[in-house]
Amino acid sequence: MEELTERQKVILTLVTHEHINSASPVGSKVLVEKFNIGLSPATVRNEMSFLTDQGYLRQPHTSAGRVPTEKGYRxxxxxxxxxxxxxxxxxxxxxxxxxxxxxxxxxxxxxAASILADQSKAASLITAPHPEHALLKHVEFISTVGRQVLMVLVLSGGELRQRIQSLSEPIYQERLSNIGTFLTKRFQGNETWRIKNNLIDMDELELELAGWVVDEMERADSMISGEIFFDGITNVLAEPEFNDTEDARKALRVLEERTMLHDLFAKTIMNGEEGTVQVLIGGEGAWEDLRQYSIVLSKYGAPGIAFGTVGVLGPMRMAYGKTISAVRFMSGLLSDLVSQSLYDDKIIPSSEVDL
Amino acid sequence: MEELTERQKVILTLVTHEHINSASPVGSKVLVEKFNIGLSPATVRNEMSFLTDQGYLRQPHTSAGRVPTEKGYRxxxxxxxxxxxxxxxxxxxxxxxxxxxxxxxxxxxxxAASILADQSKAASLITAPHPEHALLKHVEFISTVGRQVLMVLVLSGGELRQRIQSLSEPIYQERLSNIGTFLTKRFQGNETWRIKNNLIDMDELELELAGWVVDEMERADSMISGEIFFDGITNVLAEPEFNDTEDARKALRVLEERTMLHDLFAKTIMNGEEGTVQVLIGGEGAWEDLRQYSIVLSKYGAPGIAFGTVGVLGPMRMAYGKTISAVRFMSGLLSDLVSQSLYDDKIIPSSEVDL
DNA sequence: GTTAGCACTCAAAGGTTGTGAGTGCTAAAA
DNA sequence: TTTTAGCACTCACAACCTTTGAGTGCTAAC
Incomplete structure (x- = not known):
């Protein structure tokens, strides 16, 4: 693969730029007229032909203009x-x-989703902040009906989890509250494994309830990203490439079946660094249903507290400049919020806190 | 307006039924051939003409079959x-x-949303159970960073609410916990107004924190329906009436802008009775963007605990029979779940509980 | 009241043609 | 050697026309 000359780079950039605006294939003549490069259409044609050979551009049919390929976009x-x-x-x-x-x-x-959708005029995807390794902040047991108990868990990063469990026999609320206080005091600020390895010196009931806590925390740990929020899906549907409903459905299916997104977010959170923005073009080969789309993604959050992702999904023909900066800005904003409001890395027993 | 003869009723029903299956206008001949009514096409035509005059049927154009109007569907x-x-x-x-x-x-x-979407092959809408009048079950204050405090509220119906507030000066976690316990003990099982009218015998800090509680509970009370969950949006897009993307966008906008749905759900919750299913056809004139859609809705829950709504949104040409029973079934199921798991109408002080 | 017959309507599908943007190639100009 | 003018060629797209057939309303006979 050869290196591109400066002129070829300029032409490739202009073609891409023009295609993003016009949504239709770009011909040599238009290019010469719109941007006054000091070249004739014929010369531009030659260069375009070369770029097509190299796989940066593509012709929808023999007598049409050129359209960037994924490689071109990249x-x-x-x-x-x-x-x-x-x-x-x-x-x-x-x-x-x-x-x-x-x-x-x-x-x-x-x-954040709403603002980002508005800024980028595309669909936005945000995951709620979620701690890497949950730390217990507080646990509470509340009796509801009969032997049913509602457990409420407060984890680091402000994440709340609730679940309903049945005890083998009814227990007074007072006793439940005491156990909640006891477990909170004993395990506050601890990771899951530390709690799991310290289930000693407890009576049967305490052990059972502590088991619920561990179970639910493991569940939290096993999820890499928090809940997903969308907005601006209609923005994407408005783009001309989705005049065909079938394509529109494909896009929506990606959003509805959250598994693919979860995978994607998980990867971003594990590999990425907060603040840097990555751009996935056309699903990067891996995600078939995303072939026509691009995703601009960034991780946000603060180490030791919680992380999430913020992203935009739009047609491959997307205003990347604007979108990237919008995503970067939003990522920064959310990171600030998380670190300013949710800091609780280690909960120091109250009597030791230095105020 | 005249009463319809039995034969007219049969024909109207058949036309509607056939249109729901075929998605295209229904002519007299097809009707006669498919369902062996002992009538000639000409007779059927006369009746159809009458039904058209009465506003039950409509002709998309002069030489086409008939399509039910909203009135016909109703x-x-x-x-x-x-x-x-x-x-x-x-x-x-x-x-x-x-x-x-x-x-x-x-x-x-x-x-529930996922199952209902699958059953009805349309888009499902579910709101989480939400208490009519929140009762306080538990409150907890957790210090995060500096003067920031995370308040976690457990309300009746298992609803959790959290918020972050700033104190005027930093407070030890121990003191915060004590106040949480104090407020929980004192106001457990109380409605908002009762708490609000009993903010006496407290020191300044207790009063401030109790104020937060009241504030947040008022917020909960002011919301009539809980969070909205969707599923199966792609099902609806697959229907032939949405080959035009513009129409599809209109439908999606309804789902994205939740205000209209919230209104709708609020009405259903306030007026409806749990278990009965209502069908809104073509937005019932009131909701312009829903003109082409129908919604099958039902309230679920249990009095004194919490209510929610379960519904299906699909094209007006929808398999009503199947959808209605699916919605009814799901409504019943959720009602059972709520009453079996979340009962806590009045939280009786633990020592009085009769086990 | 019901039906056969008939002229009429009109959307949808298929076919034809013209238009124009765009191409690649070649040979001349720079 | 690079650039450009010129030219023949291609092909999607839109416009126009025609055909088809399902469906109608009306009238007159059953």
Whole structure:
């Protein structure tokens, strides 16, 4: 594979740029007329022909203009230095919106999804912050009916989990509360394994309840990403490439069947670094149903607290510059929120806290 | 408006039935051939003409067959006595799935949505159970960083709410825990207003924290329905009426902008009775964007605990019989779950509980 | 009241043609 | 050697026309 000349790079970039705007194949003439390169259409044609041979461009049919391939897009995105910063006024406005929502943790992801969809004019995907390894912050047992007990677990990162279990015999609420307090005191700030290895000096009931706690925490640990929030799906459907409903359905199926997204997010969280933005073009070969789409993804959060992902899904022909900076901005904002509000790496027993 | 003759009723029903299957206008000839009514096409035509005059049928264009109007559908649904029961095998299978999930309250709605979408081959909408008037079950305050405090509220119906607030000065976790215990003991099982009117004999800090509780409970009370879960949106897009993407977008916008749905659910919860299924055809004039759709809705839950809604959104041309019984079945199932697992109308102080 | 017969309507499907944007190739110009 | 003008060729797309057939309403006979 040969290196591209500077002129070829420029032409490839322009073709991609123009295609993103026009949504239709780009011909040599249009290119010459719109951007005053000092070249004739014929020359441009030769270069385009070369780029087609190299797999950067593609012709939908013999007598049509050129369209970037995945490879072409990838080159384009890699060269995109000059990202369009989110304007200061927008940044201020968005920060303010989050400030007003700062109390409602569950709303963060929803708000972020809504804003990002609006900014990028595409579909946004956000996962709620989720701790890498859950630490127990608090546990409570509440009797509901008969032998049924509602367990409420507060984990690091502010994650709440609840579950209903049946005891073998009814127990007074008072006793349940005491056990909750006892387990909280004893295991506060501990990881799952540490709790699991310290189930000693307990009576039968305490042991059973502690077992529930461990079980639920293991469940939390086994999930790599938190709940997924979407917004702006209609934005994507508005794009001309989805005039065919079949394609639209494919896209939606990806969003509905969350398994693929979970995989994707898991990978991002495990490998990625917060703050850096990655761009997956056309499913990168691996995800068949995403062939026509691109995803701009970033990890957010703070080490030792919790991580999540923020991303945008749109047609491959997407305003990458704007989207990338929007995602980066949102990622930063959410990271700040998480570290400013949810810090609780180790819960120090209250009497030792230095205020 | 005249009463319809029995024969007219039969024809209207058959036309509707046939249109639901074929998705295209129904002519007199097809009708006669398919269902052996002892009539000639000409006679049927006369009756159809009459039904058209009365507004039950409609002709897309002069030389086409007939299609039911909203009024026609309404008649059809009203007459639908013989609902197709969900087969016993499916009922068993579904009950079993819920049994396996009985511990995870948050999963109920998601599972229900998934099953209902599958059963009805349309989009399902479920709201999580939400108490009419929140009763306090438990409150906990957890210090996170600096003056930030995470408040976790457990309300009746198993609803969890969390929020982060700032104190004017940092407080030891121990003191926060004590206040949590104190407020829980004092106000357990109380409605919002009762708590609000009993904020006496407290020091400044206790009062501030109790204020947060009241505030958050008022927020919960002001919401009539819980979180909305969807599934099977792609099912709806597969229907032929959405070959035009524009129409598909309209449908999705309804689902994304939850305000309209919230209104709808609120109405259902406030007016409806659990167990009865209502069918909204073509948005019933009130909801412009739903003109082409129908919604089959039912309230579920148990009085004094919590209510939610379960529904299906599909094209107006929908298999009403199957859908109605699927919705009814699911509504019953969820009602049972709520009352069997979440009963806690009044939390009786533990020492008085009769075990 | 019911039906056969008939003229009429009109959307949808299929066929034909023209248009124009775009190409690749070749030979001349730079 | 690189660039460009010129030209023949291709092919999707839109516009137009025609055919087809399902379906109608009306009238007159049963």
């Amino acid at each position: 080159f384009f995105v890699g060269r995109l230095v000059r990202e369009r910063e989110v304007p200061l006024s927008s940044r201020r406005r968005i920060s303010h919106q989050f400030f007003q929502m700062r109390n409602e943790v569950e709303q963060w992801a929803r708000l | 008649f059809f649904v009203g007459r639908l006595v013989r609902e197709r029961e969900v087969p016993l095998s499916s009922r068993r299978r579904i009950s079993h799935q819920f049994f396996q999930m009985r511990n995870e309250v948050e999963q109920w709605a998601r599972l």
